[in-house]
Amino acid sequence: xxxxxxxxxxxxxxxxxxxxxxxxxxxxxxxxxxxxxxxxxxxxxxxxxxxxxxxxxxxxxxxxxxxxxxxxxxxxxxxxxxxxxxxxxxxxxxxxxxxxxxxxxxxxxxxxxxxxxxxxxxxxxxxxxxxxxxxxxxxxxxxxxxxxxxxxxxxxxxxxxxxxxxxxxxxxxxxxxxxxxxxxxxxxxxxxxxxxxxxxxxxxxxxxxxxxxxxxxxxxxxxxxxxxxxxxxxxxxxxxxxxxxxxxxxxxxxxxxxxxxxxxxxxxxxxxxxxxxxxxx
Amino acid sequence: xxxxxxxxxxxxxxxxxxxxxxxxxxxxxxxxxxxxxxxxxxxxxxxxxxxxxxxxxxxxxxxxxxxxxxxxxxxxxxxxxxxxxxxxxxxxxxxxxxxxxxxxxxxxxxxxxxxxxxxxxxxxxxxxxxxxxxxxxxxxxxxxxxxxxxxxxxxxxxxxxxxxxxxxxxxxxxxxxxxxxxxxxxxxxxxxxxxxxxxxxxxxxxxxxxxxxxxxxxxxxxxxxxxxxxxxxxxxxxxxxxxxxxxxxxxxxxxxxxxxxxxxxxxxxxxxxxxxxxxxxxxxxxxxxxxxxxxxxxxxxx
Numbered sequence: 001x002x003x004x005x006x007x008x009x010x011x012x013x014x015x016x017x018x019x020x021x022x023x024x025x026x027x028x029x030x031x032x033x034x035x036x037x038x039x040x041x042x043x044x045x046x047x048x049x050x051x052x053x054x055x056x057x058x059x060x061x062x063x064x065x066x067x068x069x070x071x072x073x074x075x076x077x078x079x080x081x082x083x084x085x086x087x088x089x090x091x092x093x094x095x096x097x098x099x100x101x102x103x104x105x106x107x108x109x110x111x112x113x114x115x116x117x118x119x120x121x122x123x124x125x126x127x128x129x130x131x132x133x134x135x136x137x138x139x140x141x142x143x144x145x146x147x148x149x150x151x152x153x154x155x156x157x158x159x160x161x162x163x164x165x166x167x168x169x170x171x172x173x174x175x176x177x178x179x180x181x182x183x184x185x186x187x188x189x190x191x192x193x194x195x196x197x198x199x200x201x202x203x204x205x206x207x208x209x210x211x212x213x214x215x216x217x218x219x220x221x222x223x224x225x226x227x228x229x230x231x232x233x234x235x236x237x238x239x240x241x242x243x244x245x246x247x248x249x250x251x252x253x254x255x256x257x258x259x260x261x262x263x264x265x266x267x268x269x270x271x272x273x274x275x276x277x278x279x280x281x
Numbered sequence: 282x283x284x285x286x287x288x289x290x291x292x293x294x295x296x297x298x299x300x301x302x303x304x305x306x307x308x309x310x311x312x313x314x315x316x317x318x319x320x321x322x323x324x325x326x327x328x329x330x331x332x333x334x335x336x337x338x339x340x341x342x343x344x345x346x347x348x349x350x351x352x353x354x355x356x357x358x359x360x361x362x363x364x365x366x367x368x369x370x371x372x373x374x375x376x377x378x379x380x381x382x383x384x385x386x387x388x389x390x391x392x393x394x395x396x397x398x399x400x401x402x403x404x405x406x407x408x409x410x411x412x413x414x415x416x417x418x419x420x421x422x423x424x425x426x427x428x429x430x431x432x433x434x435x436x437x438x439x440x441x442x443x444x445x446x447x448x449x450x451x452x453x454x455x456x457x458x459x460x461x462x463x464x465x466x467x468x469x470x471x472x473x474x475x476x477x478x479x480x481x482x483x484x485x486x487x488x489x490x491x492x493x494x495x496x497x498x499x500x501x502x503x504x505x506x507x508x509x510x511x512x513x514x515x516x517x518x519x520x521x522x523x524x525x526x527x528x529x530x531x532x533x534x535x536x537x538x539x540x541x542x543x544x545x546x547x548x549x550x551x552x553x554x555x556x557x558x559x560x561x562x563x564x565x566x567x568x569x570x571x572x573x574x575x576x577x578x579x580x581x582x583x
């Protein structure tokens with residue numbers, strides 16, 4: 001019996017398959033070569049001259065790079081916690097209540113998602129130099145405040161969308177049952193709503209963390225000489241030259257991101273979270 | 282659902298105060314200040330007087346800057362068109378894949394999106410350089426060909442690497458690379474909701490796959506196409522990193538000009554006006570989308 005594809009099984013037809021292969025190669029070949037050449041013994045970064053870990057040693061010995069990496073993780077962590085809290089409140093507010101100017105608030109919450117990064121970057125630059133100058137002499141991590149605040153501002157709307165999507169599937173009868181059984185607002189919130197929101201909270205947290213870790217443009221405008229993040233540091237390295245040390249540093253970040261994504265997918269049950277997060281955009 | 286805020290004022294206040302205050306102070310206020318500056322002028326190095334002048338906007342519509350705005354739009358439109366053409370078959374493959382391969386394919390498409398934008402751009406620099414991989418591969422085939430022709434006594438001239446980096450081509454190549462996942466996801470979301478029996482009916486009634494695609498799939502996917510176009514177009518117009526790292530002196534886009542006004546030229550009011558021109562264009566695009574989708578909904582209900 002020949003195994004011919006059904007009429008709608010497009011994935012099993014060769015033109016679609018060939019196209020997919022080309023697109024995947026296009027998306028991955030640059031990243032894979034970048035990672036491979038971080039182990040290359042030649043500094044010229046183009047022809048394979050044998051395996052080495054020298055560039056990783058160089059990257060780990062680069063004090064500025066390590067500090068920038070630590071800053072990035074700290075910023076992402078704090079920004080994620082605050083964004084998830086604000087996003088959850090926003091989602092609950094919009095899901096539960098009817099109030100005047102609701103449409104206006106929804107529109108305003110959509111702004112951080114649609115406003116071009118560069119506009120938000122310069123707005124934050126002006127805000128933190130003219131209106132609320134952020135003291136530069138503060139102890140770490142307080143000196144990162146301006147960057148953290150900017151990151152929260154552009155992240156929490158995304159988080160709110162993801163959590164609101166999750167709340168849509170909440171069965172209101174559960175809340176009523178809890179109320180009938182004598183639970184107050186607070187009890188209902190912690191024991192009924194939060195457990196239901198949990199996958200949304202995790203997906204939102206992952207999204208906020210990645211958005212923060214990934215951001216270059218807005219950070220570029222809010223960071224100072226003592227408060228560089230990993231992307232800002234890599235940017236200044238790339239401007240000078242293409243070196244295997246940058247490859248090594250990038251590889252570490254890629255591996256970290258992939259590990260985080262895998263972890264989030266595992267705990268939030270399959271690709272649902274990734275799809276929700278992606279469609280929220 | 283949809284409880285009136287009057288019924289639980291304390292809960293309403295507790296839920297609404299933190300996000301509303303944060304949004305107002307740390308997002309709307311900074312934007313409002315920039316908006317104000319776009320009507321101001323430089324009094325001294327550090328002082329800006331907001332006196333309602335339109336001089337900055339008039340400055341911005343001079344041919345030099347209009348050219349850059351048009352160029353940004355041109356790049357973004359080409360990028361969006363390429364993403365649509367490249368992404369549509371991918372979305373089709375995703376839609377009609379089995380549950381298991383669908384999850385893996387989605388992950389494959391999304392994973393580059395999760396990796397850092399700067400790293401992705403840097404990876405492209407290594408690919409496109411004159412001593413990059415594309416030129417390396419081309420040189421390999423060229424030299425092989427040259428060896429063949431040498432057998433007939435006519436060796437080719439030495440290989441000249443193509444200039445692929447620091448030009449307009451590199452910018453569009455990089456923008457497509459970065460934006461492709463943004464196009465695929467909304468397309469997939471729209472196609473996945475599509476009623477498959479319509480496609481089966483079309484195929485049963487004798488239409489070929491291409492006819493079905495052109496006359497059934499595409500018209501039904503229009504909402505997805507529109508949102509895909511928007512989420513690709515808007516970030517592309519305002520792209521900063523891609524033209525900065527991959528572009529040459531003549532491929533600067535509007536975001537690069539804005540950055541220069543704030544960081545080196547120190548003409549904040551003019552930079553503010555350019556930023557808000559970009560914002561106005563974004564809002565215009567969104568308004569057009571809203572009108573188009575409302576028109577479609579209206580027609581369907583009629």
